[in-house]
Amino acid sequence: MIGKTFRILAFTLTMTILTGLVYPLAVTGIAQTLFPNRSAGSLIEKDGKVIGSSLIAQNFERPEYFHPRPSAAGTGYEADNSGASNLGLTSKVLNDSYVQRTAAQKEMNGNVAPPADMISASGSGLDPHISPEAADYQAPRIARERNISLESVQSMIKDHTQGRSFGILGAPRVNVLELNLALDTMKKTTLNQ
Amino acid sequence: MISADIIQIIIYFTLLVALAVPLGLYMHSVFEGKQRWLKPIEGILYKIIGTDPEKEQRWTKYALCVLGFNLIGFLLLYAIMRLQHILPFNPADMGALSPDLAFNTAVSFTTNTNWQAYGGESTMSYFIQMMGLTVQNFVSAATGIAVAVAVIRGFVRKQMDTLGNFWVDLVRCTLYILLPLSFVAALFLVAQGVPQNLDPYATATTLEGAQQTIAQGPAASQIAIKQLGTNGGGFFSINSAHPYENPTPLSNLLQMLYILLIPVAFCFMYGRMAKDMRQGIAIFGAMAIIFVAAFSGTYLAEKAGNPLIADEISQMDGNMEGKETRFGVVNSTLWGVATTAASNGSVNSMHDSYTPLGGMIMLFLIMTGEVVFGGVGAGFYGMLLYVVLTVFLAGLMVGRTPEYLGKKIEGREVKLAVLAMLSMPVGILGLGCLSAVLPIGLESMQDQGPHGLSELLYAYSSATGNNGSAFAGYGAGTFYQNTMLGICMLLGRYAFIIPMLAVAGSLVAKKQTPPTSGTFPTHTTLFLGLLIGVILIVGGLTFFPVLALGPIAEHMAMLKGTTF
Numbered sequence: 171m172i173g174k175t176f177r178i179l180a181f182t183l184t185m186t187i188l189t190g191l192v193y194p195l196a197v198t199g200i201a202q203t204l205f206p207n208r209s210a211g212s213l214i215e216k217d218g219k220v221i222g223s224s225l226i227a228q229n230f231e232r233p234e235y236f237h238p239r240p241s242a243a244g245t246g247y248e249a250d251n252s253g254a255s256n257l258g259l260t261s262k263v264l265n266d267s268y269v270q271r272t273a274a275q276k277e278m279n280g281n282v283a284p285p286a287d288m289i290s291a292s293g294s295g296l297d298p299h300i301s302p303e304a305a306d307y308q309a310p311r312i313a314r315e316r317n318i319s320l321e322s323v324q325s326m327i328k329d330h331t332q333g334r335s336f337g338i339l340g341a342p343r344v345n346v347l348e349l350n351l352a353l354d355t356m357k358k359t360t361l362n363q
Numbered sequence: 364m365i366s367a368d369i370i371q372i373i374i375y376f377t378l379l380v381a382l383a384v385p386l387g388l389y390m391h392s393v394f395e396g397k398q399r400w401l402k403p404i405e406g407i408l409y410k411i412i413g414t415d416p417e418k419e420q421r422w423t424k425y426a427l428c429v430l431g432f433n434l435i436g437f438l439l440l441y442a443i444m445r446l447q448h449i450l451p452f453n454p455a456d457m458g459a460l461s462p463d464l465a466f467n468t469a470v471s472f473t474t475n476t477n478w479q480a481y482g483g484e485s486t487m488s489y490f491i492q493m494m495g496l497t498v499q500n501f502v503s504a505a506t507g508i509a510v511a512v513a514v515i516r517g518f519v520r521k522q523m524d525t526l527g528n529f530w531v532d533l534v535r536c537t538l539y540i541l542l543p544l545s546f547v548a549a550l551f552l553v554a555q556g557v558p559q560n561l562d563p564y565a566t567a568t569t570l571e572g573a574q575q576t577i578a579q580g581p582a583a584s585q586i587a588i589k590q591l592g593t594n595g596g597g598f599f600s601i602n603s604a605h606p607y608e609n610p611t612p613l614s615n616l617l618q619m620l621y622i623l624l625i626p627v628a629f630c631f632m633y634g635r636m637a638k639d640m641r642q643g644i645a646i647f648g649a650m651a652i653i654f655v656a657a658f659s660g661t662y663l664a665e666k667a668g669n670p671l672i673a674d675e676i677s678q679m680d681g682n683m684e685g686k687e688t689r690f691g692v693v694n695s696t697l698w699g700v701a702t703t704a705a706s707n708g709s710v711n712s713m714h715d716s717y718t719p720l721g722g723m724i725m726l727f728l729i730m731t732g733e734v735v736f737g738g739v740g741a742g743f744y745g746m747l748l749y750v751v752l753t754v755f756l757a758g759l760m761v762g763r764t765p766e767y768l769g770k771k772i773e774g775r776e777v778k779l780a781v782l783a784m785l786s787m788p789v790g791i792l793g794l795g796c797l798s799a800v801l802p803i804g805l806e807s808m809q810d811q812g813p814h815g816l817s818e819l820l821y822a823y824s825s826a827t828g829n830n831g832s833a834f835a836g837y838g839a840g841t842f843y844q845n846t847m848l849g850i851c852m853l854l855g856r857y858a859f860i861i862p863m864l865a866v867a868g869s870l871v872a873k874k875q876t877p878p879t880s881g882t883f884p885t886h887t888t889l890f891l892g893l894l895i896g897v898i899l900i901v902g903g904l905t906f907f908p909v910l911a912l913g914p915i916a917e918h919m920a921m922l923k924g925t926t927f
Contacts, residue, residue, distance in 0.1 A: 174413075178435045181412040181530075182502075185537070186439075188404075189501040190494040193542060194584035198560065201553040201583065211558040211579050211607065213565055220567045223577055225556055225606040228569040235570065239688070243601075249577040250455075250484050250564055252601035254685045256715040256836030258814035259669050260917055262926040264684070264716075268672055283675045286668070290684040293604030293695075293712045299688040303679060338370055340612025341680065341691030350570055 214347070222347055223249075227296045230350060233278060234315040236300070236308050238346045239287055240271060243295025255291045279311050299343035302331050316353065326352060368693040372658070375697060379620055379627060386624060387631025387643075393539045394512050394532060394632075401538045408534045419525035422868025425513055426861055428529035429506060433473050436502060440495050441469040453488035454563035455578075460486070467845035472499035474856040475507050475594060475738060477708055477831035478848060480840040482600030484578035489561055492598060497585045501545075504592025505536040507740030510860055511629065512536075514744045517867020518768055519637045521875045526867055540625070541591060548587035551617055556610035557583040582607060590621035593738040595708030595831045603698070603711040604687055615690055615711060619698055622707045626736035629743040637768055641886035646746055649894045650704075653735045657724050658700040664721035665692045670921060682721075685713025696721065703728040706738030708831025715810075715818065715834035719921060722834070723914035726821050729828040731902030732787055738829060741856075744863045751780045751866065753890070753897045757883055767885060769875035776866050783862040788905050790827025790851040795819060803843045809836035812927025813920065817913035826851035 201209040212224045222228045227238040229247040244251035257264035268289050275284040285303045305327045313320040330349045334340050392398055396416075399405075409416050420428065443450060444465040448458050460468065464480055471478040472495075481487070487496070509532035516526050553559045558579050565577040582598040586608055589596055603609040603618060627647065634643025668678035681692040690698070695712035702709055703725040714722055728735060734745040750767060755777045758765030765772040798804030799819055807822075808815035818837040825832055826848040833839065839848060884890065920927075 174431070175435070177411065177413050178431055179439075181408065182432070182435050182439060184408060184411055185502055186494055186498045189537065189542065189588075190498040193546065194493045194497060194559075194581045197546065197549045197553075197584040198581055201550060201559040204550070205553050208556050209553050209559045209583075210562065211560070211565060211577060212556050212610075213567070213577075220565055222567045222569055222575060223565070223607075225610050226575075226577055227606075228567070228571075228575055229573060230571060232571060247575065249575050251482065252484065252578075252599050252605050253482070254601060254604070254713040254716065254835065256685065256713055256809065256834070258715060258722075258810045258817070258834075258836075258917065259671060259682070259684070259718055260812060260814055260921050260926050261810050265671055265926050268676075272672075272675060283677070286672070286676050286678040286680070287683045287688060289672075289676065290682075290686075292683075293685045293687045293710075294601045294606060296601075296606055297687050297689075298606055301680070301688055303677075334367065335612045338367065338374065339616060340689050340694060343688045347570070354570070 214351070224345060224348060225298055227298045228347060230346065233311060235350045235353070236305060236312065236346050237288075239297050239300055240289065240291045241295040242291045247296065249296055252294045252296055254293050254295060279307060282307065298345050298347060300346055302327065302342050302344055305331075305344040305349070312353070326356070371693055372697060375616065375619060379623055382620065383624055383627035384631050387628035388635060390540060390628055390632045391635040393535050396535070398535070398539045404538060405534055409530065412530045414528060414530045416528060416531045419528050421524055422513075422517070422526050422864045422871075425526050425529050426864045429510060429860065430857070432529075432533070433506065436499060437469045437473045440472060440499060441465050443495050444468060444491055447488055447491055450488065450490045452490035452493070452561060455488070457486060457488045463842045463845040464840065467849045470849040470852050471831065472496055472594070472596065473503055474829050474852045475503035475592070475706070475741065476826065476829040476852045476856070477589070477594045477596030478826055478833070478852065479596055479831070480845055480848075483597055484580070484599050489580055492585060493581055496596060497588060500585065500588040500592050500594045500596070501537055501541055502533070504588070504594060504739045505533045505541060507738060508536045508540075508625070509533050509740070510864065511740030511743045514747060514863050514867040515633055515636050517871040518747065518770070520871050522873070523871050526864070526871060541588060544591050545584070545587040548591065548617060548621060549583045552583040552586055552614055555614035556607070557586060557614065558607055559583040578607075586618070587621070589709060590618045590707065591625065593622065593626065593705045593707040595702065597709060603709050604713065606687070609711055612689060612694065615694055615698070618709070619701055622701045622705050622709070623736050625739045626705050626742045629740070633743065639886070642768065645886040645891055646750070649891050649898070650735045650746070652895060653898065654700065654704055657704065657728055657735070658697060661700050661717070661721045661724045662693065662696045664718045664724075665696050667718070669718070671924060671926070682716075682718055685716035687712065699725050700728065702832055703830060704733065704735040704737070706733040706741055706828055706830045708825065710832050713835060714821070714832060715836045719814070719817070719914040719917040722817060723910060726817070726824060726914065727903070727906070727910065729824045729830050730787060730791065730906045731898055732784070733828050733830060734898060741829065741859070745859070748780045748783055748863060749894060749898050749901075750885070751776055752784070752901065753894045754883065754885065756897060757893055761883070763881065763883070766876070766882060769878065770870055770873045775869050779862040779866045779869070783859045784901070786854050786858040787827055790854050791820065791823045791906070792909065794847055794851055795823030798823070798844070798847060804847070807838040807841060807844055809838060810927065813913050813917040814927065816909070817917060820909055820913055822848065823851055827855035829855050
């Protein structure tokens with residue numbers, strides 16, 4: 171009985187080394203060689219400093235930036251504390267927050283009602299994307315705040331719209347951080363000219 | 364929009380079956396011992412455990428080995444979680460887990476449930492994620508598969524007394540099936556953007572000047588086996604909704620395929636083992652019909668959107684609360700149905716925020732015992748239980764001794780099958796209802812009104828069904844819930860495995876009589892219809908009253924515009 175227990179323990183430890191050490195470390199080694207940036211979390215650097223990850227939403231509140239979807243990750247956009255509202259559709263708390271967010275969006279965006287994804291919290295709280303409709307919805311505000319033409323903002327949204335994979339899979343979307351970075355770069359190039 | 368959705372569903376199904384058929388045949392050759400390319404490693408493992416790979420075990424010995432192995436695995440995992448603070452690979456300085464959380468988590472991962480009463484990136488060190496959780500992801504899945512193979516042997520073998528050797532089945536499953544498939548998927552996932560590193564959490568200064576700490580870790584290697592082994596426990600708190608855990612539509616497709624790959628392959632492996640592919644196809648057919656019906660219902664419910672905001676807000680893609688933009692409603696609901704049909708439990712959208720009916724269908728799939736493809740192994744032996752009940756009921760109707768695969772199904776088998784079947788009602792209706800009346804249980808409900816009951820039902824169904832997904836608003840991280848749900852998980856796993864092995868042990872000794880004109884064939888559409896009927900009636904009627912009080916009542920309230 172005791173002998174058998176020790177044998178099972180030794181067997182479990184061997185399986186641990188195989189599946190818990192050799193396997194993940196082999197994957198790590200190969201992945202870091204083949205995909206150095208992606209295995210390290212797709213971090214974006216600007217002037218040598220990490221400014222975020224292209225896969226992770228960060229908060230934008232200033233009117234001259236595109237805003238991401240509402241977040242329930244921690245106090246909002248906490249990338250070490252992913253989370254959702256987890257409220258049912260008949261929850262008063264959820265419906266009150268819908269009313270508030272709709273009002274806030276209308277105030278910022280010329281009294282137009284927002285599309286659904288701009289008021290509903292994402293699954294992860296870190297959704298880096300908004301729908302193309304939600305980007306178009308914010309375009310007039312961006313144009314006004316940055317003092318650039320609506321057409322240039324719209325064409326920029328178009329450039330940053332990722333279609334479905336192979337034209338079929340997933341949903342069309344716009345990466346908010348990448349779009350905002352492009353906006354900042356555009357401003358600089360215009361100034362330099 | 365709708366047509367693009369339908370094409371995505373067709374692509375998913377076609378790929379799933381196209382991959383599962385050859386995998387099923389390959390798995391058959393693995394468990395027949397025909398794959399020997401890792402023979403040296405196999406040999407070392409057999410030597411350590413001290414087993415003769417040629418020597419088989421009776422059902423009692425097989426069950427004892429399962430229990431012994433799982434018990435040691437549980438104790439080991441419990442110990443390292445309690446000692447997390449002094450173990451290495453802990454750059455974020457995570458502290459030791461509390462006794463109740465460590466108990467709950469250790470039970471959860473050894474029973475292949477992967478219920479998570481914690482947030483991965485805020486609780487677990489890389490050491491625990493790799494050496495504790497990833498390991499159980501492999502061996503709990505291999506345990507389920509081994510048991511299912513043993514149960515099938517009971518059905519297809521003639522006049523023998525052994526079901527196989529647990530250690531051999533476990534080792535072969537891990538080496539030849541789980542490890543290679545996980546390895547390929549892990550690399551694919553990194554290529555799509557899933558992190559795989561041992562770096563400390565990254566600190567970013569955002570464009571607006573705020574500080575953001577971004578969790579990192581060896582995620583891809585764990586996510587691959589989490590899906591393949593229908594484990595479902597996320598590396599990050601929010602599971603495959605997290606853009607690191609599931610960054611693109613392609614990573615999403617691969618993970619959805621992996622959720623159902625082995626469960627579907629089981630149907631074809633079974634056909635080969637029974638030397639009658641029609642038997643496997645009949646079971647696959649019953650599963651596929653329920654799956655498509657369940658998916659259609661959930662999809663339509665979510666696509667219709669939230670009626671409470673429909674006046675003002677344009678909901679082009681339906682109800683997006685708790686869903687990610689890149690997946691949209693179609694990939695969220697397809698995943699939701701796959702993960703509850705199988706006992707996977709990983710999520711890419713938040714089931715708690717589904718429409719009441721959309722959420723109910725997923726809850727119902729868990730309540731029926733997750734036999735629509737089901738968990739790796741667990742789903743298939745669960746389905747065989749329904750098959751036994753179906754031939755028994757059919758036999759009652761015509762007054763003949765029921766037979767399956769030429770073997771007489773008698774009182775002992777039916778009694779054991781019903782005993783196994785009772786684990787779901789006892790867990791959900793027994794322990795769940797206790798938590799619905801005790802004040803200490805009621806504290807966990809987040810939502811008011813009928814949705815609060817739905818949250819509770821989902822938690823107890825998920826735990827007893829070894830699913831692991833949640834209506835995650837339910838505050839399950841308390842001492843009381845950790846203990847109760849831990850008990851549910853144990854009940855759902857072992858009060859099912861042991862009777863099923865006993866059924867197999869009793870069947871394996873019986874002789875196989877050739878079919879006569881009076882034999883009720885078990886590969887026809889008539890049988891398929893009966894099987895579906897038994898699943899829906901036995902599963903449905905047991906739980907209909909509580910479903911009426913939870914999701915159905917909530918749906919009615921929502922249509923009237925009531926909030927709670």
